[in-house]
Amino acid sequence: MQIVLNGETRTVAAGLTVTGLLAELGIDARKVAVERNLEIVPKSVFAATALAEGDRLEIVHFIGGG
Amino acid sequence: MDGDQIGTEDFFTVAGKRFRSRLLVGTGKYKDFTETARAIEASGAEIVTVAVRRVNVSDPKQPMLMDFVDPKKYTYLPNTAGCYTAQDAVRTLRLAREAGGWNLVKLEVLGDQKTLYPNMVETLSATEALIKDGFDVMVYCSDDPIMAKKLEDMGCCAIMPLGSLIGSGLGIQSPVNIRLIIEAAKVPVLVDAGVGTASDAAIAMELGCDGLLMNTAIAAAKDPIRMARAMKLAVEAGRLAYLAGRIPKKLYADPSSPLGGLI
Numbered sequence: 001m002q003i004v005l006n007g008e009t010r011t012v013a014a015g016l017t018v019t020g021l022l023a024e025l026g027i028d029a030r031k032v033a034v035e036r037n038l039e040i041v042p043k044s045v046f047a048a049t050a051l052a053e054g055d056r057l058e059i060v061h062f063i064g065g066g
Numbered sequence: 067m068d069g070d071q072i073g074t075e076d077f078f079t080v081a082g083k084r085f086r087s088r089l090l091v092g093t094g095k096y097k098d099f100t101e102t103a104r105a106i107e108a109s110g111a112e113i114v115t116v117a118v119r120r121v122n123v124s125d126p127k128q129p130m131l132m133d134f135v136d137p138k139k140y141t142y143l144p145n146t147a148g149c150y151t152a153q154d155a156v157r158t159l160r161l162a163r164e165a166g167g168w169n170l171v172k173l174e175v176l177g178d179q180k181t182l183y184p185n186m187v188e189t190l191s192a193t194e195a196l197i198k199d200g201f202d203v204m205v206y207c208s209d210d211p212i213m214a215k216k217l218e219d220m221g222c223c224a225i226m227p228l229g230s231l232i233g234s235g236l237g238i239q240s241p242v243n244i245r246l247i248i249e250a251a252k253v254p255v256l257v258d259a260g261v262g263t264a265s266d267a268a269i270a271m272e273l274g275c276d277g278l279l280m281n282t283a284i285a286a287a288k289d290p291i292r293m294a295r296a297m298k299l300a301v302e303a304g305r306l307a308y309l310a311g312r313i314p315k316k317l318y319a320d321p322s323s324p325l326g327g328l329i
Contacts, residue, residue: 006120027126033118033165038157040164058120060161062131064102065117065147066092066232066281 001053014053018046022059032061076305078254078276081170081202081223083141087112088271089301090143090256092281096290099134105284106135108294113141115172115279117148118162137166143204145172150185152192159196171196172226172279174206182232184208190216197221206258209243211250218253225251226258226279229270233282235262238269248274264293264300271304272312 001014005021012021018041022029034041035058041049051057077084091111096102106114114135122128144162146155152175159171175192177185184207196203197220204224205217214225227247230236237260238244248255254276261267261280270278278301287293 006123008123025123025126027121027123031130031132031165032121033161033163035157035161040160042164058161059123060118061121061165062116062142062144062162063119064093064096064099064131065145066094066115066285 001051003051003053003055003057005057006059012051016051018049018051021051021057022046025059027059032059034059076309080204080254083170085112085141085277087298087301088277088305089267089298090115090277090279091284091294091297092279093131093135094147094281095285099129099131101290102131102285103134105290105294106140108291108298109284110298111140113143115143115145115281118144118146118158118165141170142166142168143170143172146174146192148176149174150176150188152188152195155188155192156195156199159201160199163201169200170202170204170223172204172206184228186210186213190220193217193220193222204256209240209247211243211246214247214255215250218251222253224254224256224276226256228259229257229266230260232259233286234260235266235283236260237262237266238273241269241273244270244273244275261297264296267297267300268304268307271301272308274308277301 002009002011018034029046037056077086087110089109089111090113091106091109092115093102146158149155149158155173155175173192175185175188177183186208193203202223204226205222206226207213207217209227217225229238256277256279257270257275258279261283267278284290284294284297
């Protein structure tokens with residue numbers, strides 16, 4: 001299925017969870033926040049949140065800034 | 067506001083937490099994370115501002131700020147730099163809260179790209195939403211005493227008027243306004259933006275503000291580590307001078323040596 005991840009279209013396995021996606025990307029879940037279709041996905045439900053076709057995801061972290 | 071004092075220890079309180087260092091620093095514009103970490107260390111800052119941005123999903127192994135600047139040692143203050151609407155700012159800070167797990171944030175909603183001047187209409191709207199949502203909001207704002215009071219009344223935990231435009235290095239352009247804001251406020255007032263060099267920092271602190279937030283003045287100096295130390299000393303010097311109470315300005319001389327016993 002296709003999702004839009006940080007503005008880019010990406011094909012992922014059907015039923016992939018947020019935890020699965022982060023693992024696939026090699027991202028440390030403790031250091032990021034995830035938004036799905038403009039709603040925050042709390043870290044506590046990463047594993048239970050299955051992605052759906054057309055989901056728009058944002059994965060963000062802290063960078064240097066003033 | 068004078069800030070609280072216990073004996074010789076001088077600190078200010080924001081959102082129920084005490085901070086000894088009155089210098090807050092940004093973490094942007096450094097050549098690399100090692101330099102960032104060294105400059106923050108030299109500045110003595112306890113609060114550092116950070117931005118929220120997309121993870122580079124094509125190269126997630128890139129070094130992360132958190133690996134160099136320990137969020138357990140420093141209080142991360144997520145900002146909304148680059149946001150021009152209340153909606154974007156609120157969305158960004160909700161993500162920041164989830165990424166970091168804390169409520170203390172710096173709100174800044176910008177008005178235009180040339181001046182990065184705060185858009186106060188959007189700032190008020192974002193403030194309302196964030197306070198309702200349980201955030202502790204330190205707010206970047208214009209140096210308008212009426213706006214500052216309004217933000218305090220809405221529940222902001224710190225008011226942060228600009229000294230001059232972000233990154234301009236023009237120092238404190240409206241000391242009278244800053245002074246008026248300080249006198250009226252019951253929450254900490256921190257001058258945010260505009261500092262160019264150490265004397266600017268001292269001037270801000272001598273006006274009686276509780277603290278100072280800067281980034282470019284340190285990060286873009288030829289020697290950021292040395293400038294960080296200069297700013298630390300300037301903030302301390304300005305604070306001490308404010309507490310000590312300066313002499314009034316006079317038009318004519320007042321001799322320092324006694325006149326009695328002159329030959």
